[in-house]
Amino acid sequence: MTELVFKNIGRFLFLVFLQILILNNIQLGGYINPYLYIYFILLLPWETPRWLLLLSSFLIGITIDMFTNTPGLNAASSVMMASFRPLIIRSLSTGTEFLIGENPSLKNQGMKWFFNYSLLLVLIHHTVLFFLETFRISEFLMTSLRMILSVVFTMILIFGAEYLFYSKK
Amino acid sequence: MRNLLYFLRKHYFIFLAVALEVISLVIFVQYNAFQNNALTRFSSTMSGSVLDISNDVSEYFSLRRANRILAEDNARLHSNRPEAFYRADTNMFYRKDTLYMLEYRYISAKVISNTTNKRNNFLLLNKGRKQGIQNNMGVIIGNRIVGQVISVSDHFSWVMSLLNKDSRISGKFKKNNQLVNIEWNGGNYRYGEVKEIPKHVQIWRGDTIITSGNSDIFPEGLLIGTVHEFTVAPEDNFNRAILTFSTDFNSLSYVEVIIDLMRQEKEEVKGTFNPSN
Incomplete structure (x- = not known):
C-alpha cells in the first residue's frame, strides 16, 4: 500500500518536471503543445478513493499552473477530467477483473479499451483547457485545430510511454 | 436532517467535483482581473527558483545567437556616439545644457522561462522589484519590442509577451x-x-x-x-x-526592461485633465 502511494507521488513529480522543463518548450509551428502530465490521472489505481482522485488532480493542475503563470486554468481542466473518470470507467466495461493495486493499462485492458479510455479523458481535458485559455468565439476554428493537433500528440506520447514502461513485465 | 446528511454522503463526489471546479474557475478569473496579487508573487518566486536552475543548463545552447544580437547592438550604439560623426562645421562646439534630460533607462535581464506555443504566452525574468522593475514597464530586445511587465516579486517578474490575447x-x-x-x-x-x-x-x-x-x-x-x-x-x-x-x-535569452524616468510626471498630467468630461 505504501509502495503504491510512493510510486504515484514519484510519478506526479516526474510528470510535473517533464511537463514544465521539456514539453512546455516544444515548438512545432506554434500549434502543438502536448500535455502529458494528465497521464498521472489516467494511471491512478482502480481503488483510489474518489475524493483523493479529485484532490490529486486539482493539485497536479495547480502545480503546472504555478510554472506557466496561468493560475486555475490547468486545475479546472484536470478536475473536469477527473470527475468524468469514474463514469467513463463504468461505461466502458472491460470484462476483466480490476485487481487491487493495479491501474488502468494497455497490457491488462487491451488496445481498444485503453485507447477509448484515454482518448475520451484527454479530449475532455484539452477541450476545457484550450477553450478556457482562448475564451473567444471568433477564434473557434483556430482553437479547435490547435486542440485536435495537441490531442493527437498527447495520445502518441501516452501510448509511447505505455509501450516503453509497461509492456514488458 | 438525517436524510440530508445521507444525501450529501451519497453524492459527495459530485459536490466535491463541482466545488473544486468552481474554486479553479474563481482563481482563473480573479487572477486575470487583479494582477500582481499574493498568488502571482508566490508563483513567480517558486517557479523562478526552479526554472532559474534549468535555464542555467539550456542557456549554453543559445549563447551563439545571444552574442550575435549583442554584437549587432553594440555596433548600432557605437555608430550613434558623437565620435562617429564627421564635424562638417568647424565652428560648432559642444555645450553642457539643460535641453536634454534623461528620459529612459534600460535594465538588462535574463529570460528564465518563455513559451511561444500557447494562446497566452508569458516570460519570466530574473530581475524584480529590488532591481527597480515595476508593473507596466516595456520589455525590448535591442530595438525590437517583446512585451510588458505584468507582475513583479522581489527578484523575479512576469512579462506578458506580445504573443498574448490581451496584448494590443x-x-x-x-x-x-x-x-x-x-x-x-x-x-x-x-x-x-x-x-x-x-x-x-x-x-x-x-x-x-x-x-x-x-x-x-x-x-x-x-x-x-x-x-x-x-x-x-x-x-x-x-x-x-x-x-x-x-x-x-523563440530565441530570447537576454532582454532589456525600459524604465521611464518621467512616468510619474506623465501620469500626473493625465490625472489633471479628463477629456471625457
Missing part, C-alpha cells in the same frame, strides 16, 4: 506615420495581425511598422515588424495585413 500594441507605418493596432491571433509565433489600417493608406509588402509612442509603455520608433501580406476588404471600413514580427520570440 499601438503602432504606426514608418513611411507615413499612419496609426494602426497590432495583435496576435494565435497560431504561428512569427506572424501577427495589423488592424484598422485606413482605406486610403497604400500598403506594400515589406513596409515597416514601428511603435507609435502613444502608449506610455514603449518609446516611439521601436521595431514591431514588416508587412508580410495584406488583404483588401471592400465591405469593411478598414484594411488588414499580416506582419512578420521583427523579434524572434
Whole structure:
C-alpha cells in the first residue's frame, strides 16, 4: 500500500518536471503543445478513493499552473477530467477483473479499451483547457485545430510511454 | 436532517467535483482581473527558483545567437556616439545644457522561462522589484519590442509577451506615420495581425511598422515588424495585413526592461485633465 502511494507521488513529480522543463518548450509551428502530465490521472489505481482522485488532480493542475503563470486554468481542466473518470470507467466495461493495486493499462485492458479510455479523458481535458485559455468565439476554428493537433500528440506520447514502461513485465 | 446528511454522503463526489471546479474557475478569473496579487508573487518566486536552475543548463545552447544580437547592438550604439560623426562645421562646439534630460533607462535581464506555443504566452525574468522593475514597464530586445511587465516579486517578474490575447500594441507605418493596432491571433509565433489600417493608406509588402509612442509603455520608433501580406476588404471600413514580427520570440535569452524616468510626471498630467468630461 505504501509502495503504491510512493510510486504515484514519484510519478506526479516526474510528470510535473517533464511537463514544465521539456514539453512546455516544444515548438512545432506554434500549434502543438502536448500535455502529458494528465497521464498521472489516467494511471491512478482502480481503488483510489474518489475524493483523493479529485484532490490529486486539482493539485497536479495547480502545480503546472504555478510554472506557466496561468493560475486555475490547468486545475479546472484536470478536475473536469477527473470527475468524468469514474463514469467513463463504468461505461466502458472491460470484462476483466480490476485487481487491487493495479491501474488502468494497455497490457491488462487491451488496445481498444485503453485507447477509448484515454482518448475520451484527454479530449475532455484539452477541450476545457484550450477553450478556457482562448475564451473567444471568433477564434473557434483556430482553437479547435490547435486542440485536435495537441490531442493527437498527447495520445502518441501516452501510448509511447505505455509501450516503453509497461509492456514488458 | 438525517436524510440530508445521507444525501450529501451519497453524492459527495459530485459536490466535491463541482466545488473544486468552481474554486479553479474563481482563481482563473480573479487572477486575470487583479494582477500582481499574493498568488502571482508566490508563483513567480517558486517557479523562478526552479526554472532559474534549468535555464542555467539550456542557456549554453543559445549563447551563439545571444552574442550575435549583442554584437549587432553594440555596433548600432557605437555608430550613434558623437565620435562617429564627421564635424562638417568647424565652428560648432559642444555645450553642457539643460535641453536634454534623461528620459529612459534600460535594465538588462535574463529570460528564465518563455513559451511561444500557447494562446497566452508569458516570460519570466530574473530581475524584480529590488532591481527597480515595476508593473507596466516595456520589455525590448535591442530595438525590437517583446512585451510588458505584468507582475513583479522581489527578484523575479512576469512579462506578458506580445504573443498574448490581451496584448494590443499601438503602432504606426514608418513611411507615413499612419496609426494602426497590432495583435496576435494565435497560431504561428512569427506572424501577427495589423488592424484598422485606413482605406486610403497604400500598403506594400515589406513596409515597416514601428511603435507609435502613444502608449506610455514603449518609446516611439521601436521595431514591431514588416508587412508580410495584406488583404483588401471592400465591405469593411478598414484594411488588414499580416506582419512578420521583427523579434524572434523563440530565441530570447537576454532582454532589456525600459524604465521611464518621467512616468510619474506623465501620469500626473493625465490625472489633471479628463477629456471625457
